[in-house]
Amino acid sequence: MSKLKALTHRKLFLPIVSMILVMLINVIYDTATGSAPFSFFYITVKNGVLYGRLIDVLNRGSEIAILAIGMTIVVSASAGTDISVGSVMALYSAVCCVTLAGFGVTNTSTYARPLIVGILLGILVCVLCGAINGFFVAYLNIQPMVATLILWSAGRAIGLLLCNSQYVYIRVPSFRVIGGYIGFLPTPILVVAICITVMTLFLKFTALGTYVQSVGINKKAARIAGFNSARIIFLAYVICGLCAGLAGMVATSRIYSADTNNIGLNMELDAILSVALGGNSLAGGKFSLAGSLIGAYTIQAITTTMYALGVDPAQAPVFKAVVVLIIVVIQAQPVKDFFAARAARKAVKEAA
Amino acid sequence: MNKKRSVNVLLLITILLFVVMYMAGIVIYGSKGFTHFQTFLNILINNAGLICVTCGMTCVMLTGGIDISVGSLVAMDCMIIAVGVTRWMWPAWALILFILAVGVLFGLVQGFCIAYLEIQPFIITMAGMFFARGMTAVLDVHQISVTDETFTKLSSLKITLPFGGYTNPKGMYVAPFIRISVIIALIVVLLTGFMLRKTRFGRSLYAVGGNQVSATLMGLDVKKTQLRAYMLSSVLTSIGGFCYVLNTMCGTTTQAVGMEMSAISSAVIGGTLLTGGVGTIIGSVFGVLINGTISSLVKFNGHLLASWANIVTAFLLMLFIVLQAVFAKIREMQKK
8 A cells, every 4th residue: 555655656657647548548449449459659660751659649749848848947936837838939930931931921932041040030039038928927026827928919919910910831841851850750859859958958967957946936935045036937937938939940840831820829738738747736846857748748649649539629628628627636735635634534543 | 005096096097098099099090980989889899798708807806816718718608509599499598597507617616626726726717718618619610600589689789879979971860879788798897896896795805815814814705705706707707708699699619719818908907906906897897998999990990910909908918017016016115
């Protein structure tokens, strides 16, 4: 019994169990429909690139994974979430594509400016968005969700304005590399790997991780202990903006166009969901990056599974909302207290 | 005392802003018919649903919470009515009662999670937002028109006013009119305004938002008050959904997207503090009117993209949030 308890209290218990659960559903579904029971895990090489549902989950889940990195830091530091990430992704797509195609051009097969200029400019704008959010939250003490609500609405609107409410297509092969393939490997997977490595090294060799956690656990105590709480929270939002930009980069390259209305739509829910599913408390404090990443891929696996089951994409939010609800209710302090009290009563009874 | 003064200043700024904007509209687009009384009434007609929703939002924000599920709930209400009349063949009154019941239940679940399970309002209502939006798609992914006779009659009912008309170029007198939804919205405004000022529940909303600890010490049931605030918000949103469907006469999954943003910005522009405890219904109504004026100015221009309205609203929201923060800082400094 105590061994089981020790297992369920491990930090990565929740994300790993939910991941296994999703895979199990896939196995059952495949068996029921008559295909090979483990076809979810098959990886083959077709047309010179890796192919399979697992690869698909890893590939398509890249945006969520990148967003989850930034969101984890923000949630940990400020006990709030950045709901503007989806809009900021759309803004990146608009800025990048308009820069590369030229203002007012909707379809191009040559760059108006070098590729790197477009990407850097887009990411710069996203970092700026993060800085705006961070300024509101850290220095003006506005609730994080309300502060980010401004860009949630304005980000996409400004993007639409830049594109004149139209799609902007960039039909240049080199533009599609980031969302496509390098050799046999889907590039988004590589991008995620780089992001994770950089972030892990950053957290390992600087004290940022410790700072963020201590600010999240108790802002006042951290300030008295000599940390500049406001600057750390500000930095967390800037990192989140950067991550939103990188996610936007992958998403834009994938469809080689600026579809400002749809890029990053509802992505903020997925990002927050991955953080929660990763066993991180949405009330801030300690965080586990690995948990968030497993959470992110679990969500992509859920989405892929739902599409395989024939659920309309518009209906998918129902299931995600229910999952969020269950997770936050389990995490809620009164619920924990209730079960702790029950366990204590039981122990007393057994002793008597 | 100080808190009250700075809030009055905010309300004054809001009213002034509305007057200035409207005047600007009259000066720039006067020749296109902005001067007609009907333009103002159209703002009311178009935003009747938003007024109801904002009243609910104000009550929730008074307790220091927030409810971002409102836009999706409006979409779900519209879809329930659309599917209800075309497929379930329910009579209109039953559907109206049903969406009110859905509102009560929705608010009950959200309020319970927020008040008694102590989960952040934003997380719960965001789950609610996606749940309602998804349920709209579960009911139907396509656009469905409301074809019921009662609804058509209610929707096309014109209530002409005895004053403020104008004579059109052909020499005919055009009387200004409002629709049934405006009357519903006005009743909602009057009732919530009365409730906030005169009833025990209304006063306890202010007390809970002002300071939870002192509210508890005063003997108020903080959790019950919060729960009721969210229920009230969802019910008023359902009423708003009814007003909304009278305008659009259809149900789609993309309806009322961003309405939560409009409602929150209206309340904030109208002087409701995000930290709770301060705000008035009349201010929120002016907030809605400012929002409505912005979008009708964009419409009257004809060349601007619709996203301009979003940007201006977001900018105003930012401005007022910063103003609130500045006032809070000044108060803090005065205390010292």
